[in-house]
Amino acid sequence: MSGRGTLACVGTGMMLGAHLSPRARSTIAAADVVFVAVSDALVELWVQGMHADVRSLQPYYRDGRSRHETYRQMVEAVLAEVRAGRTVCAAFYGHPGVFAGVAHAAIAQARAEGHAASMEPGISAGDCLYADLGIDPGALGCQHYEASQFMFYRRRIDPSAYLVLWQVGVAGDRSAARSGTGPGHRRLLLGRLLEDYPPGHCITLYEAATLPITTARMEEMPLSGLVDADLLPQTTLVIPPAVALKPDLEMLDRIARLDRAGQQRAATATPPQGTPHVDEYHPFP
């Protein structure tokens, strides 16, 4: 069988049983073959119970192998079935496209080859983080970066917003082949963060719960404690704002002048005969 296959990438969410959307579940059930890349072995068993042909992508990870190569092989494994004309579902933990590149790459490749491909959103670790830590990213803003990328490139950090660094457990790994980096790399990361935050600034190490019998990790410590902290590949570093929002006085003045000009135009405008006057700034007297 060959020809036009289809690919749907879905997210299982973070917790077994809690976050799988109806669309994701039905997409899994309706597929000819399902690929799965989840973070918990029991979650993998759960997904395997949803379909007769569920293929784990875990075996593509290899000791010492760059994850860039791993991800390339994962994409090829998925695309091989799509090219064979099958209805393929690839299920990833959390949201399939949030700090997760395999689904995006597979979809792009599938579309480039003329196959229909789509992504269904899922509940990401970041969503769990917001809920567990009581953070509204809209309140003060929230910056998200992959920890190693944050170290490789100069980023403009706003210390009046939240800063979230993902995969901090492998921060600074240029090989993308390690399961963890040590105190040396963390000191470098800490040095970078100390440019914007004091050493005693309270941070949180976060890991979402993946089973209903476990709880999320929400460990607070001073920023200086990062060097010796117990970090796993799944650990996320959450740094709250360190300074208050700084008003942009020049912009506020410009907005005020713009508003006054608009009000003056509204006050002097002559509406067409018979048209009720509407004050755009006070439409409901």
Added chain:
Amino acid sequence: MSTNTIHFLETLGASPASADGAYADAVAALPVAAEQRAALLGRDAGALARLLEARPTMICMVVAPNADVPAEERGDDDHETNDPPIDPTQPHAPDSVM
């Protein structure tokens, strides 16, 4: 049977948190082996995974930074610590993940 345990976890995940007593009663009523029941009562995810013969090691990283900067060398460039490479053959208990 593993399906009973997984189904129980799925039901638990889909339900609001219940009191410890209700949880213990639900576990007691499960048609599962004694070892699985003990692991559930102890909320021991690692033991449960071993009993259900789940994959011993799970890698939970699906993104790697685009390091276009020149790499001086690949490998261990941290001389102050021994950084462990990925070893999927070593047992790794499931844990809360990203």
